[in-house]
Amino acid sequence: MSTKAIRGTFLDFIDDPWKHVGDEHAATRFLVDGLLVIEDGIIKDFGPYDALADRWAELEVTEIRDRIIVPGFIDGHIHFPQTRVLGAYGEQLLPWLQKWVFPEERKYADREYAQAGAVRFFDNLLASGTTTIQAFTSSAPVCTEELFEEASRRNMRVIAGITAIDKNAPDWFTISPEEFYTAATEQIERYHGKGRNLYAITPRFAFGATKELLETCRRLKQENPDLWVHTHISENPAEIRGVLAIHDDCTDYLGMYEKYDLVGPKFTGGHGVWLSNDEFRRISDKGAAVTFCPCSNLYLGSGLFRLGRATDPEHRVKLTFGTDMGGGNRFSMLNVLEDAYKVGMLNNTILDGSIVPSEQDLAESERNKLSPFRAFWSITQGGAEALYIDEYVGNFDIGKEADFVALDWTAGPPANAWHASLLVEEGGPQTVEQAGELLFSIMMVSDERAVDETWVAGERLYKKA
Amino acid sequence: MSTKAIRGTFLDFIDDPWKHVGDEHAATRFLVDGLLVIEDGIIKDFGPYDALADRWAELEVTEIRDRIIVPGFIDGHIHFPQTRVLGAYGEQLLPWLQKWVFPEERKYADREYAQAGAVRFFDNLLASGTTTIQAFTSSAPVCTEELFEEASRRNMRVIAGITAIDKNAPDWFTISPEEFYTAATEQIERYHGKGRNLYAITPRFAFGATKELLETCRRLKQENPDLWVHTHISENPAEIRGVLAIHDDCTDYLGMYEKYDLVGPKFTGGHGVWLSNDEFRRISDKGAAVTFCPCSNLYLGSGLFRLGRATDPEHRVKLTFGTDMGGGNRFSMLNVLEDAYKVGMLNNTILDGSIVPSEQDLAESERNKLSPFRAFWSITQGGAEALYIDEYVGNFDIGKEADFVALDWTAGPPANAWHASLLVEEGGPQTVEQAGELLFSIMMVSDERAVDETWVAGERLYKKA
Known part of the structure; x- marks a missing residue:
């Protein structure tokens, strides 16, 4: 049995934002300092670091700093060949x-x-x-x-x-x-x-x-x-x-x-x-x-x-x-x-x-x-x-498979870093609003260069060179 | 007086391709192996290497290999601040x-x-x-x-x-x-x-x-x-x-x-x-x-x-x-x-x-x-x-200012290099058709990462790290 823990800034979704017009934060889960515990590729625990640290004190923690960690992306339509x-x-x-x-x-x-x-x-x-x-x-x-x-x-x-x-x-x-x-x-x-x-x-x-x-x-x-x-x-x-x-x-x-x-x-x-x-x-x-x-x-x-x-x-x-x-x-x-x-x-x-x-x-x-x-x-x-696979993947709920991505909001075309500095101070996003602005910048000003690490079932399969 | 010469594969335009529906190559000038001679930032000579080499035998030649050299890009509408x-x-x-x-x-x-x-x-x-x-x-x-x-x-x-x-x-x-x-x-x-x-x-x-x-x-x-x-x-x-x-x-x-x-x-x-x-x-x-x-x-x-x-x-x-x-x-x-x-x-x-x-x-x-x-x-x-500045810039005509870009058709998102290998063999484009396909790939599959060098008035002001 392999158990590990990731500490960092996490953002995922607990509801459909389209159901919360004017209050999309209600659909969003944002942890400035969170802990994700993974056992054999499955999410065993997830929450604020302070609340969980004691429970998992014996585990070695991998810290992912200066990144926003989001669930792995799902591409619903792609042609392999x-x-x-x-x-x-x-x-x-x-x-x-x-x-x-x-x-x-x-x-x-x-x-x-x-x-x-x-x-x-x-x-x-x-x-x-x-x-x-x-x-x-x-x-x-x-x-x-x-x-x-x-x-x-x-x-x-x-x-x-x-x-x-x-x-x-x-x-x-x-x-x-x-x-x-x-x-x-x-x-x-x-x-x-x-x-x-x-x-x-x-x-x-x-x-x-x-x-x-x-x-x-x-x-x-x-x-x-x-x-x-x-x-x-x-x-x-x-x-x-x-x-x-x-x-x-x-x-x-x-x-x-x-x-x-x-x-x-x-x-x-x-x-x-x-x-x-x-x-x-x-x-x-x-x-x-x-x-x-x-x-x-x-x-x-x-x-x-x-x-x-x-x-x-x-x-x-x-x-x-x-x-x-x-x-x-x-x-x-x-x-x-x-x-x-x-x-x-x-x-x-x-x-x-x-x-x-x-x-x-x-x-x-x-x-x-x-x-x-x-x-x-x-x-x-x-x-x-x-796709009816939300029992397996999609967010950081306990029991799901630990697929996630660490996003670097300063990476991308040369224009991106200075832009990001307009949206957030040193130290990264402190609020869900700031996280949202950085995510928007990642999707509109940056590109796949923002993907710094990709983890699949609890294993890091990609790290940007 | 500073004189220099660049040898490489060049592509520029001598007419409006919209005037040549079905035969756009007639508007295009493509030199698989060309020579661009620059004197004090101005284009002094331009043509096939073989035709020009003797005339400029005393000049030191900078070779730019595995690139397509095109005139510098003109952005007609941008907001500095x-x-x-x-x-x-x-x-x-x-x-x-x-x-x-x-x-x-x-x-x-x-x-x-x-x-x-x-x-x-x-x-x-x-x-x-x-x-x-x-x-x-x-x-x-x-x-x-x-x-x-x-x-x-x-x-x-x-x-x-x-x-x-x-x-x-x-x-x-x-x-x-x-x-x-x-x-x-x-x-x-x-x-x-x-x-x-x-x-x-x-x-x-x-x-x-x-x-x-x-x-x-x-x-x-x-x-x-x-x-x-x-x-x-x-x-x-x-x-x-x-x-x-x-x-x-x-x-x-x-x-x-x-x-x-x-x-x-x-x-x-x-x-x-x-x-x-x-x-x-x-x-x-x-x-x-x-x-x-x-x-x-x-x-x-x-x-x-x-x-x-x-x-x-x-x-x-x-x-x-x-x-x-x-x-x-x-x-x-x-x-x-x-x-x-x-x-x-x-x-x-x-x-x-x-x-x-x-x-x-x-x-x-x-x-x-x-x-x-x-x-x-x-x-x-x-x-x-x-913009009525074609007396100064726009193509490689003699007398114009030597602004140009060396494009690397293999750079860009990780998907690009294999795609480019479908379009052209090792050794780069040999025909204007192949060059066109690579340029299309550069604009649709790649991005500014394709820009390997940028030259302004005969000086190289940018080289990709």
Whole structure:
């Protein structure tokens, strides 16, 4: 049995800040001087150092100074085999897939390439402070295997599954529904629930799925009701029209997944840029989730996700945030927060009535403002709740797995340190307000350079050079 | 007389890539192995190494290997005294100014603070590859003085001027039209045309200007017709309504500057997000310029600049790109290109007819796609032409000032190097296509870390640690 303790300044979330408009601190837990006790990778105790020190007097304490320690980041939507092709030039979704993505992903049918790619992929994640992902792989079984193998070596919690496409892709890239069923069934047995691995039934997207493929997904979900379901939804206008042309018995994109009984808890649809109010309502009713991928939505020109609509208390939709790397051009969830803030502010202006008076909705406008509390909640506890993994990760509650990140608010582009000195005196943040301002600076002025240490299940797996 | 030569891989522009749709290479000059000869800071010769080597056989040659050397970046719109306050949380333009900006800018009335700020400001610029700026200062004369003094010490070409505001700001921040006239007149005499300094008549923005102040600007321009005029235009919907309420004899924002005879060559209006087609036409006819500040437009939620409309050959508007730091949250023009690409792609989707068929305009849609050639032209030669300083800077033509940047395509976030290895073999780019792909990677996957060396007037002022 290994027990250890970390002392430092901690910030995490005990509630959804969107439920506390005007008083977000009520959702936030901030310990200027806290102690986190870890036993075999699990949080054993957490609280103010002064209150806990006596109880754990015999333990050696690792002090992490001049940092804000937050829960590890959760990336709800990332494409493992696009690691090398991120930020490729020039197209909207559909032609970009054909030109850059499928040829690169094809390489992951080769075990050696997939293995080497997995090492780079997880190195990038850890350097970005990301400790949990929900990932797409490719249609080659090897690709998914190597993802799980490397995740297991690092003891990281991941959700993934062989990523099926049987339409609108080159022949050399598709997989038949039968092959998919066989490979998935074998992998579920081999990986699901082993260590920290969780398995997701993963039809790539409806534009790349025949009815037979979706029927196979339904069968897999019926046979394995505790599995996750991970896919894309309503990303790009041309894609949506294409989907409705294939699935001409459905009136909207969500309806197509509903038809195959896939929408419910543990279902995540990536993007959702063009979801209708009615689709938001049905997703909310069913306890399903949407992943907001702002870097990608801007990079591919998909559109502006309606953050303030998704967070409407009338039909609150569970949200994860995701890089969508390589449709997103950055690996870091801090860059995701930067672009999420920008999307939110564009929506904020659209909805404040200053452009078109009849479009004014001040409450929805306000919900688009991504405060640092809303932001960091979304990539920690909020993401965990949306993915139904909050029993494992998301905050520093006792019993959860000890995944966390130590953030250096002075690191980043050369401009950042002097900026941070405007927000906080020497000695670091003393109040939750100050911590919030530093977190905002980290997401808007800095980048993954702010990630100084990344810990997974109580082990430090990354320290910035 | 000091003469030196640089050998390396060079890329610059000899024409506007928007004029060469489908054949942008025609606008680009790419030398795999080039030689740049510099005499007293001025380009004396430039061409393929093989062709020039004999002519300059006696010169010692500095070899810059594994880099792409491009002209120094031009930031057409930046706020010197906002260096420390960049990326401050949470508001659209007008409340953000009151809460964060005016209190910080006020400090620059103190010479010591302004001096120290200027050192940091130029350090940040050079680390970002920016060698020329058109800058706002504050309403305190000291602030402008210290900007020019520090620029002179570094021999950098800057355009700036005391930044006048006499309305909609706290009393302690405004300047009267008389004080402005006196200070500007004194500074024009002292700085304009001295070394590489150029002076701009700088009414901050129409929302902060009485008619008397704009009348004073007109008088200054009449007395000094060779001066630049630098201001803001049509940034935010609420601001525009405010401007038209003050200047109720004008029907649009541009008309107000026109009324005071300020719009013509050497006039630049920052932002222009909400300019009408008619305003674009008048700006084009008059040879004036607009600065596209995408980081800021997203950060403050101002809106999406209509890049494809501004570049319509029917009424081509001269464009500079700018950080608008601190309304923009980044110092680096590479981040500006990242966000400019994203704004362009959002517009591209809006205009391709896939959302609303009646809004389809395929030519305008295409003009929104910021290829790497359009991008780097815009922050070098294109920016120089828009600011009417292309006789001095912008590309490697003989006779121009030797400002340039050596870019390392492998630097940046940890993901970048492997990505770059997909685009180019060992040995670097051999073709203009490969160079373009690397430049795109530098702007979308990397950031200011790609800037390895920055040279100003033939002297290396920055080398990455």
